[in-house]
Amino acid sequence: MSGKQRTATYPVGDSYVSEGVIAAASSGPAAPGPAGEPGEPLLVVEDLRVQFTRGGRRINAVNGLSYELLPGSMMAIIGESGSGKSVSSRALMGLLPPTATITGSVSFAGRELIGMPEREMRELRGGDIAMVFQDPARSLNPTMKIGAQVTEAIRLHSDSDRKGAHARAIELLRMVRLPAPERRFHEYPHQLSGGMRQRVMIAIALAGEPRLLIADEATTALDVTTQAQIMELLVELQQRLGMAVVMISHDLGLAASYAQDVVVMYAGRAVEHAPTATLFGNVRMPYTRALLGAIPALEREPHSLFEVTPGQPPDLSALPKGCPFRPRCPNALDRCVEMPPFREHEPEHWWACWNPVGDETGNGEQE
Amino acid sequence: MTTAALPQVPGTRDPRVSRTSRVTRFAGSPVLRLVVKRLLMAIPIMLGVTVLTFWVLSLIPGNAAQQLLGPEATPEQVAQLEEQLGLNRPGYVRYGEWLRGAVTGDLGRSIVSNQPVSDLLGERLPVTGELVLLAFVVSLVLAVPVALLAAHRPGGVWDRISMVVSTAGLSVANYVLALILVLVFAVQLGVLPAIGFTPLSEGLWPNVRSLILPSAAIGLPLFCFYARFLRGDLVDQMQQEEYVTTARAKGVGSWQVLIRHAFRNSSFGLITVVGLNLGALIGGTVIIEQIFALPGIGQMLLQAINTRDFIMVQAVVVVFALVAVVANLVVDLLYAVLDPRIRYGSR
Ligand SMILES: Nc1ncnc2c1ncn2[C@@H]1O[C@H](COP(=O)(O)OP(=O)(O)O)[C@@H](O)[C@H]1O
Ligand code: SF4
Ligand SMILES: [Mg+2]
Numbered sequence: 101m102s103g104k105q106r107t108a109t110y111p112v113g114d115s116y117v118s119e120g121v122i123a124a125a126s127s128g129p130a131a132p133g134p135a136g137e138p139g140e141p142l143l144v145v146e147d148l149r150v151q152f153t154r155g156g157r158r159i160n161a162v163n164g165l166s167y168e169l170l171p172g173s174m175m176a177i178i179g180e181s182g183s184g185k186s187v188s189s190r191a192l193m194g195l196l197p198p199t200a201t202i203t204g205s206v207s208f209a210g211r212e213l214i215g216m217p218e219r220e221m222r223e224l225r226g227g228d229i230a231m232v233f234q235d236p237a238r239s240l241n242p243t244m245k246i247g248a249q250v251t252e253a254i255r256l257h258s259d260s261d262r263k264g265a266h267a268r269a270i271e272l273l274r275m276v277r278l279p280a281p282e283r284r285f286h287e288y289p290h291q292l293s294g295g296m297r298q299r300v301m302i303a304i305a306l307a308g309e310p311r312l313l314i315a316d317e318a319t320t321a322l323d324v325t326t327q328a329q330i331m332e333l334l335v336e337l338q339q340r341l342g343m344a345v346v347m348i349s350h351d352l353g354l355a356a357s358y359a360q361d362v363v364v365m366y367a368g369r370a371v372e373h374a375p376t377a378t379l380f381g382n383v384r385m386p387y388t389r390a391l392l393g394a395i396p397a398l399e400r401e402p403h404s405l406f407e408v409t410p411g412q413p414p415d416l417s418a419l420p421k422g423c424p425f426r427p428r429c430p431n432a433l434d435r436c437v438e439m440p441p442f443r444e445h446e447p448e449h450w451w452a453c454w455n456p457v458g459d460e461t462g463n464g465e466q467e
Numbered sequence: 468m469t470t471a472a473l474p475q476v477p478g479t480r481d482p483r484v485s486r487t488s489r490v491t492r493f494a495g496s497p498v499l500r501l502v503v504k505r506l507l508m509a510i511p512i513m514l515g516v517t518v519l520t521f522w523v524l525s526l527i528p529g530n531a532a533q534q535l536l537g538p539e540a541t542p543e544q545v546a547q548l549e550e551q552l553g554l555n556r557p558g559y560v561r562y563g564e565w566l567r568g569a570v571t572g573d574l575g576r577s578i579v580s581n582q583p584v585s586d587l588l589g590e591r592l593p594v595t596g597e598l599v600l601l602a603f604v605v606s607l608v609l610a611v612p613v614a615l616l617a618a619h620r621p622g623g624v625w626d627r628i629s630m631v632v633s634t635a636g637l638s639v640a641n642y643v644l645a646l647i648l649v650l651v652f653a654v655q656l657g658v659l660p661a662i663g664f665t666p667l668s669e670g671l672w673p674n675v676r677s678l679i680l681p682s683a684a685i686g687l688p689l690f691c692f693y694a695r696f697l698r699g700d701l702v703d704q705m706q707q708e709e710y711v712t713t714a715r716a717k718g719v720g721s722w723q724v725l726i727r728h729a730f731r732n733s734s735f736g737l738i739t740v741v742g743l744n745l746g747a748l749i750g751g752t753v754i755i756e757q758i759f760a761l762p763g764i765g766q767m768l769l770q771a772i773n774t775r776d777f778i779m780v781q782a783v784v785v786v787f788a789l790v791a792v793v794a795n796l797v798v799d800l801l802y803a804v805l806d807p808r809i810r811y812g813s814r
Contacts, residue, residue: 195715197706218721226718233716238709242808243731252727253717288807304717 141168142344143192143312148204148214150184150191150368159416161187163368163424164204166442169361171311174338174345176355176376178391179365182413185348188368189314193229194221209311227257230305234317236297240289246273246300247285253307272303276333295326302333306341313338316348331358352391356380364388367414367424370442374449384449384456386431423454431455498803502796509792516788517569517781521562524777530554531578531775552578565781574785575778577771584782587767592786594664595752595763601678602686602748607741610693611730617694618701619725629694636691641751645684645758652680662760681759685751689744693737700736704729735806742798746791 150162162184169175177185190196192206192213206213208229213221233239241249250269254260260268266285273281276299289297298318305313315334319327331347335358338345349355355362355376362379364372364387372385383389411428420426422437429436435454442452532548533540549555553564568575574584617626639647653661665677705711705725714728715721753765760766764783771779803809 190712193716195712222718222720224718225716231716233709233713235709239713241710241714241728241731243806244728245807252714252719256718290808301713304713308718 140171142171142209143169143346144205144207145188145192146205146207148188148191148206149202150187150196151201152199153201154199157417160419161200161368161416162191163419164442165365165368165370167363167370167373169312169344169346171344172338172342173361174335174347174359175361175363176359177346177348177363177365178350178352178355180413181350182416183365184368185350185365186316188365189231189316189346189348193225193231193314194218195225195231226253226305226310227308228310229312229314230308230310231314231316232298232301232305232318235321236294236301237289237321239301240297242289244288245285246287246289246292250285250300250304250307253304257308268307269303272306273300275306275337276300276303278303293326294322295330298322298326298330299333302330302337306337309341310343312344312346314346314348317350318347319354320349320351327354334358364391367416367419369424369452370450371425371453372449372451373442374451378449382446382449382458384445384451384458385453386429386455386457387425389457390428390430423452431457431460498800501799501803505792505796505799509789512792513785513788516784517566518562520781520784521558521565521777524772524775524780525558527772527775529775531777534774535579554578561777565778569781569785574782577779578776579771579774579779584778587779588764588782588786591762591764591767594761595749595756595765597667597674598678598682598685598752598755598761598763599745599749601675601682602689603741603745605682606686606690606693609690610697613690613694614697614701615725615730617698618705618729619721621702621705626698629698633691633695636688637695639688641684641688642754642758644687645681645755648680648684649758662758664759664761664763678761681755681761684755684758685748689748692744693740696740697733697737700733701725701729704732708732735802738798738801738805742794742801745794746787749787749790 145165145167148162148165149160152159152161165184165188167175167177177189179185187196187200191200191202192208194213194216196202202214204214208224213224216224240246247266247269250272251262251265254265254268254272258265258268270281270285273284278284278296278299284292284296284300289300292300301318313334318334319330322330331354334345334347337343347355347359359376362372362374362376363370364379364385366387372379372383372388374382379388380392383392414420414424414427422439423429423432426432426436431453433455438454440452440454442450444450445456530549532545532552532554536544536548546555553561565575574588576583577587580587613629617623617629620626649661652659659680660677661680663677665673667674708729710732711724711728714724719727752763753768755761756763756765757769764786768780768783770776771783
């Protein structure tokens with residue numbers, strides 16, 4: 101672990117640290133939070149908003165997304181295509197084009213990422229926060245050898261020399277179980293299969309020893325068998341290296357099989373968030389219900405979209421007033437023209453709905 | 468890309484994958500097939516171009532005999548010389564005769580001066596070659612950094628400046644530019660010669676000095692074109708290609724992403740454009756050589772047309788067409804050498 105900013109962390113009660121230092125550390129503006137302590141989230145996303153301006157039109161891709169992620173855990177973000185999963189995760193890494201306006205707050209290990217200067221952000225990218233993308237055929241540079249692409253990442257985040265980086269690259273390629281890593285090192289991406297390329301992408305992501313790995317539909321482009329292998333690999337690495345993983349997917353089944361927590365997104369917001377078992381045992385959002393209903397558990401196609409969900413996904417440049425799911429919602433009430441708040445209604449179970457599934461009384465919000 | 472999606476086991480029987488040894492890779496290689504294909508394609512091109520030239524020349528009034536004897540000559544004198552030069556025979560006979568020589572490498576003798584065409588080409592080609600090379604090198608060497616600077620921040624100050632400059636540069640015809648350059652650097656400032664060519668045998672600097680203005684007249688529009696093309700391609704790569712996002716997600720700095728990642732991929736497009744350009748470019752030398760009184764092949768072409776010396780015209784046309792064909796071949800070969808997807812044959 102790089103420990104760049106963890107050296108500045110003073111665990112409360114540490115006998116070597118005087119009261120004064122603790123006070124100074126926790127009151128200073130740059131004081132990092134006590135990251136890594138059990139119970140303290142690694143990532144806190146609060147009211148994240150992303151708006152694109154394109155040809156005079158405003159596209160509200162993310163509209164007040166909030167969630168928390170514990171260190172070392174695996175969380176899934178699911179939602180239909182266009183619900184803002186990719187945009188929100190790219191926003192927190194500062195990977196969006198300049199046409200994007202980002203507001204809200206993303207705190208990573210106590211550091212605010214939104215508005216962070218590019219120089220600092222660059223240290224974090226590929227260092228403490230890494231990302232794997234959907235299409236392994238397009239996400240590797242076609243004109244560079246595998247080895248060069250892995251060692252580039254290694255050398256950016258450590259001061260190893262050529263030889264050291266080479267050895268480390270082979271080690272990483274072995275860790276992601278790429279067959280014949282020494283030979284593959286000298287090959288180009290097109291000489292590898294899709295699954296192998298995604299393993300290389302993961303090796304690149306691991307180069308900076310990240311504390312957070314975001315896998316954006318990392319298995320969507322792969323066949324079912326390879327998909328399972330890559331997911332197993334991610335789970336294994338997550339446990340072995342103690343890193344947190346956010347797996348973004350439109351595949352509810354995949355999320356259910358691998359993630360500890362699930363965030364359901366709709367129209368750029370989190371609409372339901374709970375530990376996986378809680379969520380699937382006690383669905384509260386009509387939208388999540390619709391997603392589940394759209395996919396009969398046994399006959400589910402591995403890459404099936406939620407095509408049975410009635411109605412169209414919302415137009416992000418003209419969102420309806422109140423709950424964005426209202427035009428498609430079977431539970432809709434008059435009250436739904438007001439935006440339902442996203443709250444922890446039951447222990448560890450958050451949702452944003454006036455009339456949730458299970459207690460359709462017409463006044464689901466009891467307060 | 469289709470094969471890439473399949474799992475590839477070592478020792479697979481797919482010939483595109485198992486082509487590991489250097490020897491086998493070359494024998495059935497796409498490179499060799501490419502060269503042969505291109506050379507076969509060149510045959511109809513050369514035939515078409517020379518027939519067309521021959522036919523167009525025959526439509527222009529007057530022939531070499533009349534040009535040689537001048538307006539005072541009597542019809543009898545002209546007819547006599549025509550017979551002597553063989554000009555009274557039908558066109559297809561003369562073309563056939565020329566072609567028979569040409570395929571054996573004998574381009575014949577100038578009708579007007581009776582010198583062997585190959586000697587004349589040997590004198591003139593180096594001048595044009597040097598001019599074109601200089602224009603090329605200068606325009607590319609300038610275009611690459613300007614394009615990188617512009618593409619680093621699309622819509623930024625450098626991008627806008629380079630856009631204005633290149634638009635201006637592209638909208639000026641090269642002969643107008645030539646006259647402006649002569650006016651400024653030769654007439655007003657007097658730092659460079661307005662016309663004439665100094666051969667390399669009289670020293671490198673005098674030689675280069677005599678070519679600065681003509682090569683600038685050819686190279687500046689070229690520079691604008693390359694800079695603009697490369698800038699556009701770089702911006703496309705940066706905005707649309709996922710490998711760029713991967714590089715940025717690794718923590719690679721913006722200049723490094725541009726140079727190490729995007730430029731590498733954009734260079735293929737640039738090579739294509741440069742190669743396709745070469746044919747047009749060498750045609751453009753005709754007028755520039757005329758303006759700057761350079762004893763190149765373009766100047767020779769104009770003289771040959773004026774004297775209706777069809778043998779000489781054919782020779783120049785053949786050279787131009789050959790340059791275009793070879794340039795295209797070189798582009799494809801460069802692709803094969805530079806692009807690993809072709810080098811290791813996957814598509
Ligand atoms: N660069 C961009 N400019 C404008 N709109 C964008 C841009 N990137 C994404 N969007 C829009 O933002 C919305 C959310 O996209 P995304 O986060 O990619 O969805 P997904 O949940 O499928 O990952 C989509 O409607 C998409 O069209
Ligand atoms: S708030 Fe209303 S419209 Fe929105 S999901 Fe709940 S019931 Fe449906
Ligand atoms: Mg996406």
